[in-house]
Amino acid sequence: MKRQFCGPYDALDFLENEWPNHGVQHARAVQACREALHHPAYASSARNCFRAACSEASFACSEAGNPGSRIEPKLVSRHK
Template sequence: MPTPDVLWNTPVNVRLQNGAEKSFESIHDTLDFLENEWPKARGAYHDAAVISCRNALRRQTPPAVSKELFLAACLEAGLAVRGGKRRSNGERFSPTVHRHF
């Protein structure tokens, strides 16, 4: 039986190495990308993000933790990311993200 998906509060957009932008709105999509489409050698944040996404799908880890680890994995791999948390005034930001499109 398939595991129900978990959606992010806000999507994460990643600029891939070929210049294309991909949007991630759920843990299933993110996990599929991490396991099957990851563009570089896998580092510590990548491995932690995979484990965290699997646990979030089983409701054992908060989705926000998985999202932050995914953002860290993208930065570790040199991928530009956009998305994350919202400030109270509605602006989007993520404290772990420092690369912009």
């Protein structure tokens, strides 16, 4: 099942309410997403932490953005 995340709020909601396991990378991603909500400059760090958490949970994760767009890329996660 594919999931699409439009930013740190969407990712944080998924991490806190639907995530299957809570490891080290999960905790880092939760903290990074919370920080990105208060400081938009941290969005890139939150995205990297979210990707690491996906790897830890055996989710495939890829970015799907609009070429030439200034909108942050969206992360798509699906269980392997």
